[in-house]
Amino acid sequence: MKKVSIIGATGYAGAELLRILHNHPEAEVVHITSESHAGEAISDIYPHLKGIYDQKLMSMKDIEVIGQDSDFVFIGLPHGHAMKVGKALENMPVRIIDLGADYRFTDTDVYEAWYKVPHIHKDAPRVYGLAELYREQIRDAKIIGNAGCYTTASILALAPLAKHHLIEVDTIVVDAKSGVSGAGRSAKQANHFPELYDSFKAYGVATHRHTPEIEQAIADLSGEETVLNFTPHLVPMSRGILSTCYAKLKEGVTADMVTAAYEMMYGKEYFVRLIGLGGYPATKNVRGSNFCDLGWHIDQRTGRVIVLSAIDNLVKGAAGQAVQNFNIASGFDEKLGLDMVPVYP
Amino acid sequence: MKKVSIIGATGYAGAELLRILHNHPEAEVVHITSESHAGEAISDIYPHLKGIYDQKLMSMKDIEVIGQDSDFVFIGLPHGHAMKVGKALENMPVRIIDLGADYRFTDTDVYEAWYKVPHIHKDAPRVYGLAELYREQIRDAKIIGNAGCYTTASILALAPLAKHHLIEVDTIVVDAKSGVSGAGRSAKQANHFPELYDSFKAYGVATHRHTPEIEQAIADLSGEETVLNFTPHLVPMSRGILSTCYAKLKEGVTADMVTAAYEMMYGKEYFVRLIGLGGYPATKNVRGSNFCDLGWHIDQRTGRVIVLSAIDNLVKGAAGQAVQNFNIASGFDEKLGLDMVPVYP
Amino acid sequence: MKKVSIIGATGYAGAELLRILHNHPEAEVVHITSESHAGEAISDIYPHLKGIYDQKLMSMKDIEVIGQDSDFVFIGLPHGHAMKVGKALENMPVRIIDLGADYRFTDTDVYEAWYKVPHIHKDAPRVYGLAELYREQIRDAKIIGNAGCYTTASILALAPLAKHHLIEVDTIVVDAKSGVSGAGRSAKQANHFPELYDSFKAYGVATHRHTPEIEQAIADLSGEETVLNFTPHLVPMSRGILSTCYAKLKEGVTADMVTAAYEMMYGKEYFVRLIGLGGYPATKNVRGSNFCDLGWHIDQRTGRVIVLSAIDNLVKGAAGQAVQNFNIASGFDEKLGLDMVPVYP
Amino acid sequence: MKKVSIIGATGYAGAELLRILHNHPEAEVVHITSESHAGEAISDIYPHLKGIYDQKLMSMKDIEVIGQDSDFVFIGLPHGHAMKVGKALENMPVRIIDLGADYRFTDTDVYEAWYKVPHIHKDAPRVYGLAELYREQIRDAKIIGNAGCYTTASILALAPLAKHHLIEVDTIVVDAKSGVSGAGRSAKQANHFPELYDSFKAYGVATHRHTPEIEQAIADLSGEETVLNFTPHLVPMSRGILSTCYAKLKEGVTADMVTAAYEMMYGKEYFVRLIGLGGYPATKNVRGSNFCDLGWHIDQRTGRVIVLSAIDNLVKGAAGQAVQNFNIASGFDEKLGLDMVPVYP
Incomplete structure (x- = not known):
């Protein structure tokens, strides 16, 4: 039984972690934090948790206590903040799984260029937390930089093609679509219900911060420098x-x-389901679960491959993947707490 | 470990049963049936089940085999059909949990008047399957007539008031609202996506078949004959x-x-959460879970009580309640397989 | 051709007024105001207006100029603010159509009790702006207190029954449901997209401010004091x-x-469509239009009548009704600018 | 005043034509047809039309009468059927605007290859009905093959780039997203409400029939043979x-x-709104209107241009464009009946 804490528990990813951990037989949630709601019960912030989690939120000012009491700390803070926590826990045995971007990049210059903040923990002993690709490194990592939501879907889609050198990496275009929970829980007019209902739009064209994260993984797999288009x-x-x-x-x-490339890479992966050549994943088929469904299509006329990848952004794209990494890092069965059937319809 | 089968597994309630039973430590699904899809894999009908349930659907023509192999049979058939299964399994030790209406009524005349079909199993040894109210009778029942979706929400809302004689039962008005999964999986123009999106409407005013089911329970609790309005x-x-x-x-x-009446009746019930006087349940707070959230309001100006009740129609309103009844009937902890955190947001 | 201005043009009702007035052959929009966006183009606040309305928003500090330049002023401000405008324009020939609550009540004590602000314009020459019921009074009114959204739907539903003394007014229960645009354009966490999507809930039980407005109209029609339940x-x-x-x-x-009561009252009304006995209005059937669709049901078992009423809250419930009142007050054909087919699907 | 008829009026595009034509000052709807609903009133099929269009649907067996009575016939039939109508009206003075695919292709071999039916009217005097690009040819055309929904959005997005030779046409990828009304009104399980709600998926990858239509236009504009990827x-x-x-x-x-290329081509077009470099069109901003909003982005890192294009599929993508073509062909102001403000929110 591992003791875990969640720093920044009141975001959607934090709440999703609580949902998953509740059914995890080897995890016990010891502390949860929120700066804006310290002292309040989590079930006052999230009424769906009433009767399940009624414990109080604390401030992360008590990070030392948290670090001492925990085997693992999950961090659900905005970028720039997690590395402060990482620094603070540097010399304690506690291990860290950061759901944000601070520990995702091998090259912190790339991080600084896209995130516009100085990196204060450049020498952190870290690994990129995309379980299917970096499982071995995750096992003993001190800090796991949990892969992002768009990036998980996109990298898992392209990885077999990149690794087996089947595609020209400079022709990659990733056109991605996300539900609104990906934008977090803070109210903004842009995400006000009537503004989005019955509407569809793009954002962050050519500037979204998940771009370099996908590029880093494809370059790593293919051995070729990669620059690509990503449009959310x-x-x-x-x-x-x-x-x-x-x-x-x-x-x-x-x-x-x-x-063959897909089967070779994912044939034994429980959480990657191969819908196959000509297959059509749908987000509803993975909703509430840790699955990533993949289908691929070849267009003989244009010589392009089109890969479709579906995940639940809060599970495989955030909290589920974090628990999968936690399981790997703890030596547990990777499915522990994650063996959930998608919620359909 | 109980062996269970599902007759009519391809409706939404059947699929939801499979979702729940997958995480039930004491249940093993042995047979699943569908007349229109016999011979096909359930994961071809429901791609979200791929890799989890890939077993083949059989026809219920083989009901004897199913009865012999199973400790419990869940029935997810349209009304009028379940009682045929009930008859067929009459003399076998297998127990039955019917998710439809055939076994919900004490007085089969009421059933026949509202459902317009003759009842062919009038002397069936049955109990109304609303766990919080009929727990004792459910323990040893041969046939459990699982409560309906609207009725579960409405009866749990009104039960403490009826039982403690706090309301005039001839003034009851139940105005209920349901998501579209309650209408089943069959495509109809009325439930075609663009027809319903950004729209709201009533149906079945003064004629919906859940009306007598609510009346039966309120009459049973209050000891007074009850006629009420129910509008879905x-x-x-x-x-x-x-x-x-x-x-x-x-x-x-x-x-x-x-x-006090709510606290007396539900204070120890895990699945009924008392949001309290002045409280506002929301369906999202119970989504994917077996909870029923209740809030009540007193309007001094009119002398009325207004009770709000939220459930997930496919869980507490169908498959979850069925599993809760299964747990009671099996002598298991009532939460087995049902201790799920609502899926939010 | 009438010159009209809109005070508070950046709410949803203001934007809807602009949509409708664009196709009105006898109205010209001269000024539009916004305190928070003064100096900005309305099409920067509402990009859907680009190329149609690109004019600048002014502050209502210049209310005198606005009053002088306009035949009619529409007010789309929060309650408590419109009466300041009404006072300021008291002695100018301009006429006022207030979309808020300030001028809706005959008895300002009722207003003050429910809205918790002192009324500063108690002697205002005003009329309740529900066109089908108060048409004659609207013709020459200086100030028209445009009926609210829930109230329009509810009063039109009950008016024939109240007027013809067919119902016991102390048994009235109004259970109303609204789309989220009714809550305005300001971002709040409660109306954040993921919080509401796939969810349904009540609010303001026994306390919503549209309650006394419905009561006032029913009392006026029936001649009986009326206290009722209204639940949004x-x-x-x-x-x-x-x-x-x-x-x-x-x-x-x-x-x-x-x-007969419905036919007598609405038989010649263009904007009230009688779906009839046993009929089911749906909000989609009136979306984007000024129609109110009515269907009624008699439950012989309980002796109750159930009336269903559908409107578009921003049209017949706000801007459309305002233009209908403007047409009446201007001596125009009531349909001018409002003869729009609902937008379906 | 032109007399117009609609063959196949009960699809969504037919209903949308009725909505638009109701406010067209120079069009009178004389006949509307439906094979499955002949003899019924259109307002029984579409209750939102009650009180506006209550006329009876006739069968198109009476095509000669329709042809004689009409100046223009709009056709809203599945592909393969419109050309039969076109043949039947060949020698009558009536002009035809087909909303389907039968008359969209210059090369009927391409049509036959993608639509898998023989073309029976290969020598039809026809023009491709995308008003902004083929206005001159539309003026006197006997038959106008109204552009498709996806294709209108995609061609308008790419046309300036293709015409001015700014892009490598063999690198074009069009990733398009549509609301469900694009799939028509017929109920299918795939478009059943609960199956699609809270879900997103692709379909028709590398095989969708709008592909060759986009290719035809880009080739025409660029003078280069064009093969591209289109994914709906x-x-x-x-x-x-x-x-x-x-x-x-x-x-x-x-x-x-x-x-400059966008401004040159569309600077004077009322229905194409240039949101500009870095701009983000949203479908809600054009909902219910005939606008096409365009924004473009340059990614210096990859050397790609990314163009975003938003339309209402039933207006600019179907009925609105048909009326725009009708206006051009009639010598009317192009905005007649189409000067509608988008319905927001």
Whole structure:
């Protein structure tokens, strides 16, 4: 039984962690924090938790107590803040799973260029927390930089093609669509219900911060420097990401070779479901679960492969992946607490 | 470990049963049936089940085999069909939990008047399957007529008031609202996506078949014959029922007496959460879970009590309640397999 | 051609006024105001207006100029503010149509009791702006207190029954449901997209300020003091109100008498469509239009009539009704600018 | 005043034509047809039309009468059926605006290859009905093959780039998203409300029939043979299309050159609104209107231009464009009946 705490528990990812951990047989939530709601019960902030989690939120000013009491700390803070926590816990045995961006980049210059803040923990012993790709490194990591939501969907979609050198990496276009929970719980006019209902739009074209994270992984897998287009869109729904990925196939690559690459990489992965050649994942099919569903299509006319990838942004794209990483880092069965059937319809 | 089968597994309630039973430590699904999809894998009908349930659907022509192999049979068939299954399994030790209406009525004349079909199993040894109210009778029942979705929300809302004689039962008005999954999975133009999106309407005014079911329970609790208004509405969402119940308070009844009645009846119930006097349940707070959230309001100006009740129509209103009844009937902890945190947001 | 201005043009009702007035052949928008956005173009605040209305918003500090330049002023301000404008324009020939509550009440004590602000313009020459009921008084009114959204739907539903003394007014229960645009454009966490999507809830039980407005009209029509229950709910959609109204029929009242009352009162009204006995209005059928659709049901078992009423809260419930009142007050054809087909689906 | 008829009036595009034509000062609807509902009133099929259009639907067996009585016939039939109507009216003076695919292709071999039916009217005197691009040819056309919904959004987005040779046409990727009304009014399980709500998915990857239509227009504009990727997706909303178009800029092309191309081509177009460089169209901003909003972005890192295009699929993507073509063909002001403010929110 591991003791875990959540720093920044009142965001959607924090609440989702509580949901998942409640059914985890080897985790006990010891502390949860919120700066704006310290002293209040979490079930006052999230009434759906009433009777399940009624404990009080504390401030992260008590980070030392938290660090001492916990085997693992999950961090659900905005970027720039997690690394302060990481520094503070540097010399304690507690391990860290950060759901934000601070520990995702090997090259902190890239982080600084896209996130516009100085990185204060450049030498942190960290690993990129995308379980299917970096499982071995995750096992013993002090700090796990949990992969982002769009990036998880997009990297899992493209990884077999990049690793097996089946595509021209400079032709990659990732067109991704997310439910609104990806934007967090803070009220903004742009995400006010009537503004989004029955509407669809793009945002962050050519500037979204998940771009370099996808590039880093594709470069790592392919061995080639990678610059690509990533375009996020807002879908009028709560949960789910669908990522539609395009790339030119290399000369001579066949549909069978593409399919073989997916089977080789994911054939034994429980959380990656291969819908197959010609398959159509839908976000509803993974809602509330840790699955990533993949389907791929070859367009002979244009020589492009189109890969479709669906996840629940709050599960495989955030809290579920964090628990999957926690399981790996703890030596547990990777499915512990995550063996949930998608909530359909 | 109990062996269970599902007759009519391809409706939404059947699929929800599979979702819940997957995490039930003491249940094993042995057979699932569908007449229209016999021979197909359930995951071809419901792709969200891929990798979790890939077993084949059989026909219920093999009901004897199913009966022999199972400790419990869950029935998810349209009304009029479950009683045929009940008859067929009459002399076998298997126990039955019917999610439809066939076994809900003490007086089969009422059933016949509202459902317009002759009842062919009038002497069935049955109990009304609303766990919080009929727990003792459920323990040893051969056949459990699982309470309906609207009725569960409405009866739980009104029960303490009826039982403690706090309201005039002839003034009861139940105005209920349901997500579209309550209408089943069959495509109809009325439930075609663009027809319902950004729209709201009533249906079945003064004629809906859940009316006599609510009346039966209120009469049973209050000891008074009960005739009431029940009006269902369709909300453009997938899951959830909110029931708004109105009744005149009897002379001299105070807010404290009302609150006391709720606390007396439900104070120890895990699945009924008392949001309290002045409280506002929301369907999102119970989504994907077996909870029923209750809030009550007293209008001094009109002398009425207004009770708000929220459930997930597919869980507490169908599959979750069925599993709760299964737990009671099996002598298990009532929370087994049902201790799920609502899926928020 | 009348010159009109809009005080408080950046709320949803203000924007809807602009939409409607654009196609009005006898109205010219001369000034629009906003305190928070003064100096900005309205199309920067509402990009859907780009190329149609690109004019600048002014502050209402210049109310005198506005008053002088305008034949009519529409006010779209929060309650408590419109009466300041009314006072300021008291001695100018300009006429006023207030979309808020300040001028809706005959008895300002009622206003003060429910709105908790002192009324500063008690002697204002005003009329309640529900066109179908108060048409004659509207013609020459200096100030028209445009009826509220829930109230329009509810009063139109109950008016024939009250006027013809067919119901016991002390048994009235109004259970109303609104799309989220009714809550205005300001971002609040409660109306944040993921909080409401796939959710349904009530609010303001026994305390909503539209209650006394409905009571005032029913009392006026029936000649009997009226106290009733009004319960609003939030539907996860943008536009539309459905009001479900319950009342006990008086002894001896038949379905035919009820139907006759509706036909007598609304038979010649263009904007009230009688869906008839047993009919089911849906908000989608009136979306974007000034129609109010009515259907009524008699429950012989309980002796109650159930009336269903659907409007678009921003049109017949706000801006459309305001323009209808403007047409009446200007001696125009009531349909001018309002002869719009509902936007379906 | 032109007399117009609608063949196939009971689809969503037919109903939308009725909505628009109701406010058209120079059009009179004389006949409307439906094979499955002949003899019924259109307002029984579409209750939102009650009191506006209550006329009876006739069968198109009477096509000759229809042809004689009409100046224009709009056709809203599935592909393969419109050309039969076109043949039947070949020798009558009536002019035809087909909202389907039968008359969209210059090369009927392309039509036959993608639509899998023989073309029976290959020599039809026809023009592609995308008003902004083919205005001159539309003026005198006998038959106008109204552009498709996805194609209108996508072609308008790419046209300035193709015409001015600013992009490599073999790098074009069009990732498009549509509301569900685009799938028509027929009930199918795939479009059943609960199946789509809170879900997002792609369909028709590499096979959708709008692909060759976009290719035809880009080839025509650029003078280069064009093969591209087009991927449609289903958004859980009623109306609206957003098309996200990617292409590599030619060597040396700057942001200013791109912007100039849009301004040159659309600067005087009322229905194309230039949101500009860095702009974000949203489908809600054009809902219910004939506008196409365009925004474009340059990604210096990848050398790609990303163009965003938003339309209402039933207006600019179907009925609105048909009326725009009708106006052009009649010598009317192009805005007649179409000068509608988008319905927001």
